[in-house]
Amino acid sequence: MTWAGFLATHASDLAWRSGEHVALCASTLAAACLIALPLGVWLTRLPRAAGAVLGLCSVVQTVPSLALLGFLMVLTGRIGWVPSVLALFLYALLPILRNTIVGLGTTPPPVRQAAVALGMTGDQVLWQVSLPLAMPVVIAGLRTAAVWTIGTATLCAFIGAGGLGVFINRGIETVDARMVLLGVVPAAALALTVDALFAWCGRRLTPAGGT
Amino acid sequence: MPDHAPEVAFTGVSLRYPNGVQALDGVTFSVPAGTICALMGGSGSGKTTLLKLVNRVEHPCTGQVCLDGRPVDNADPVVLRRSIGYVIQEGGLFPHWSAARNVGLVPRLLGCDQRTTDELVISAMDLARIPHAEFGRRRPDQLSGGQRQRVAIARAIAARPRLLLLDEPFGALDPAIRSEMQDELRALVKRLGCTVILVTHDIAEAFAVADRIALIDRGRLVQIGSPVEIALRPSDAVAAAFTAKQALELRLRYLRLADVAAHLPACAGDGTEELPGERTIADALGALARTGGERFTVLHQGRRLGPFERRAVWDLLQRGAA
The missing domain is CATH 3.10.580.10 (CBS-domain)
Structure with missing residues (x-):
């Protein structure tokens, strides 16, 4: 079969699996942002707790992805989306959380001192000064998390969550390189696209005079 | 905001940090309304800590700081700080805001409408000789060191505070610009009729700008007096050491x-x-x-x-x- 024929045969399947992949990654990233961004902001006021939470996230990162998926499958007693989103979510937490904490810590001390001394409240310093200045670093964390999630999500096919990993699985089982590529190439393209999208958002959100 | 320049009085203020460092030890003196007082001392002498007691960024363990006889402890810190101008070394300008937006910070915090804020910004930038038309839209990284300090001074005076706290405002500038800015600053605050407390480690700056100089050493007040008294009648050897190296120059120039x-x-x-x-x-x-x-x-x-x-x-x- 030619490449064109191969693609034509699998076009509808590819579209469906891509949709699954995007949905899996988008829900994971949305959940991770929703938790990690506020948590990161809150933890900057509690340096000790921040260290502990970051340490915990680092430990999660050291667990191999496949092992974590298997572990969560047992723990939740389910296959498919629930353990998959949970695992990807745990992986995405660290880069977002760490970059938020690090980014907020980079406000130059004289800037912070002047902001407080001129009568800004803690919230005003955070929203008007620290967060805008931290934005490039926070966005960098989001980009890392997004690329990571999109790549790792291909493994979720092993526990029945669908997505582009299905083609990779199938290709491995049938020793069909074309089938593997059918999963790999769209996943890589998706990762690059999302990365570029976040980079663009980052430039829009980053104050031009910021560091 | 007081409609007149306040008198600032430090009464027996001591501050010991939790790590055991005695930052201030029984400091008592006052800064008469409308005068410029320089707090002069080496690094770690406690001069900056003394300044920070006034706007409640630091709190004394004992003693109190009063503005016109009213303890600052009774004031809401945020309200108090908005009524006091503040300039820090290196300016502390917000790097992501234009010069004009930086200058308009306190008026906006005080809830001024856009038109009033704009008027205050333009007038403050004129007074600090950094014209709004030319520099207002620039961000701090597009300004020279001296221009940034002018913006910082404009930001401090924008809401017309009657008390200014200046923490080594010219510490990062080269000597020629520094001297020019010192002369301008003195003229400006005299024109605005503010009480000013200026922290400096440069005795020549204290002589150039201040009406009275407080010599601070290891958390204690060594001497307070006019530049003449400091130059000609040091209270003891410690006080004399402050001016010893530049004694002749200070006496000749100031x-x-x-x-x-x-x-x-x-x-x-x-x-x-x-x-x-x-x-x-x-x-x-x-x-x-x-x-x-x-x-x-x-x-x-x-x-x-x-x-x-x-x-x-x-x-x-x-x-x-x-």
């Missing part, structure tokens, strides 16, 4: 004839020269050297002081810390 006349012995005979009391010693000696005059009288506030001998001025200049 003391005026009117200041020192009381310290000069009058001589017999007539003065051959009449010199205005506003002149610095360096100026006066220069004038006498040009005319070859040996004796002179000082005209000050319609009175004639003297006559004095030129040699007596030299003796005074060279008098060690007694």
Whole structure:
């Protein structure tokens, strides 16, 4: 079969699996942002707790992805989306959380001192000064998390969550390189696209005079 | 916001940090309304801590700071800080805001509408000689060091505070710009009628700008007095050490004839020269050297002081810390 024929045969399947992949990654990233961004902001006021939470996230990162998926499958007693989103979510937490904490810590001390001394409240310093200045670093964390999630999500096919990993699985089982590529190439393209999208958002959100 | 410049009084303030460092130890002095007081000391002397007590960024363990007799502890810190101008070394400008937006910070915090804020910004930038039309839209990274400090000063005075706290405002500038800014700052705050507390480690800056100088050493007040008193009547060896290295230069450049006349012995005979009391010693000696005059009288506030001998001025200049 030619490449064109191969693609034509699998076009509808590819579209469906891509949709699954995007949905899996988008829900994971949305959940991770929703938790990690506020948590990161809150933890900057509690340096000790921040260290502990970051340490915990680092430990999660050291667990191999496949092992974590298997572990969560047992723990939740389910296959498919629930353990998959949970695992990807745990992986995405660290880069977002760490970059938020690090980014907020980079406000130059004289800037912070002047902001407080001129009568800004803690919230005003955070929203008007620290967060805008931290934005490039926070966005960098989001980009890392997004690329990571999109790549790792291909493994979720092993526990029945669908997505582009299905083609990779199938290709491995049938020793069909074309089938593997059918999963790999769209996943890589998706990762690059999302990365570029976040980079663009980052430039829009980053104050031009910021560091 | 008070509609007049407040008197600032420190009464027995001590501060010991949790790590055991005694930052301040029983400091008592006051800064009269509308005057400029320089807090002068080495690094770690406690001068910046003293400044931060005024706007409640730091809190004394004992003693209190009062503005016009009212303890600052009774004021809401945020409200208090918005009523006090503040300039820090390196400016502390928000790098992601334009100069104009930086200057408009306090008016906006106080809830001024856009038009009032704009008016205050333009007027403050004019006063700080960094015209809004030319510099308003620039961000701090598009300004030179001196321009940034002008913006920082404009930001501090934008809401027309009657008390200014300046923490090494010119510490990062090169000497030529520094000297120019010192002269301008003095003229500006005198025009606005503010009470000013200025932290500096540079004795020449204290002499150039301040009405009174407080010498701080290891958390204690060593001496407080006018530049003349600091230069000519140090209270002890520690106080004398502050001016020792630059004693001659300070006396020549910053003391005026009117200041020192009381310290000069009058001589017999007539003065051959009449010199205005506003002149610095360096100026006066220069004038006498040009005319070859040996004796002179000082005209000050319609009175004639003297006559004095030129040699007596030299003796005074060279008098060690007694």
